[in-house]
Amino acid sequence: MWDVGVSESEQSVFQKRTVCPVKPVILGFLMNRFKRTRIAPTPSGYLHLGNVLSFALTAALAKQTGAHVLLRIDDLDQARVKQNYIDDIFETLEFLKLPWDEGPRTYADYKNTYSQIHRMQLYEDALQQLRQQGHLFACECSRSVLFARHPDGVYMGTCRDKGLSLDNPGYNWRIDTSGATLPPNMQYFVVRKRDGFPAYQLASVVDDVQSGVDLIVRGEDLRESTQAQIYLAGLLGYDSFVSATFYHHVLLKGARGEKLSKSSGATSIQYLRKQGQTAEDIYQKVGQLIGISEVVSDWEQFGVNWRRYL
Structure with missing residues (x-):
């Protein structure tokens, strides 16, 4: 496992201890070639500016490293899933011209083929292995x-x-x-969970292994989840996950320093679109929130100075 920004000696410590080091020491990350990365929104609310940063970085790094982008919709929390949130995922990605190579293209496509519900047996198999x-x-x-x-x-x-x-x-x-x-x-x-459904940590690991993901881009608030997931992958013998590369980017913060979330209605892309914001306006807004002084008008520009987001 590589956590982008970690020295080789720290990687060795990680492999022995299953610990995710976080020192910001830049590796020759873009010299690597990857098979597949993914964007994995949860349909429990409308996508927001924080999602845009993560998706743009994923797309930009995928282009620079030769990885295919998989769209995976993490929908196991069925009580919170709504069709309008799923439709919003497709509409927002199209509006922002964010590319993906694999995964659903429509709600029907998602529902009939790509929902996590169709992978329940894979999760159950992993759970039974852990039990045994x-x-x-x-x-x-x-x-x-x-x-x-x-x-x-x-x-x-x-x-x-x-x-x-x-x-x-x-x-x-x-x-x-x-x-x-x-x-x-x-x-x-x-x-x-108590309802019998697999929890996020297990489902995410199983899905990444099953789809061959070897580059995972996520917010720095998920560093601890990454540690838990790599520990879990080690128990399950998922060597491909343990050796994957993880890139944890900075989070967008609100006026009071809080993490932006789906409950922040004014930062949802749907709201901003209704206010007349263009895709270029939204990318510029995200750029400003992370301290970019230059003009940012599309997702590819987030790949130019990706190190600043560590």
Whole structure:
């Protein structure tokens, strides 16, 4: 695994410890050639400026490194999925002229072929492998109970030694990370939710391996998830994921320094389009938010000085 901006000696430490180093030491990243990268929006709200930065960087780095871009829609949180959010993904990508080589082109295409629902057996196979290897334990703690006990949201392995049955449909399945070097909020992370659906960490790893992704571009807020996912990939024997290259970019922040999210309606691309903003206006706005003084009018220009986004 390469985390772009990490020295070779640190990579060696990572491979031994399954730890994601983060020192900003520039590697000869663009000398590498990659097979496939992906953009993976979740249809739980309208796409926003933060998505634009991530997608533009992905497209620009893919072009410079020869990678194909896969569009994957992460829709396992079915309670929050709405068709208008999925339609917005296609409309926004087309509006911004962001290219992708593989994946759905329409809502019907997504629904009939590309939804994660069609890959449930792959996730189940991975879960059963983890179970057979003895890496799992059942947890009865609800989110409200967890936060009542630990306001910081850090789970301390409360149920690890209770011997609860994994066959109880109302329990989360967690990974026993005892002895692993992971951030506190990734200790004993969930791989199957109480509703029986695979959790994000597991589904994302399985999908990336299944589709042959070897370059992953994501926000710096997901560094800790990257560490958990690489640990999980090691347990599953997914060497291709462990050896993938990860590029964690800066986040766009609001006026109060908060991370932009889908709840920030004024930053949604749909809202900006209704206000008469052009694609060029939106790219310029993203550029300004990350400190670019030059004119930025399309996604390719984000690949010119990509190192500034580390």
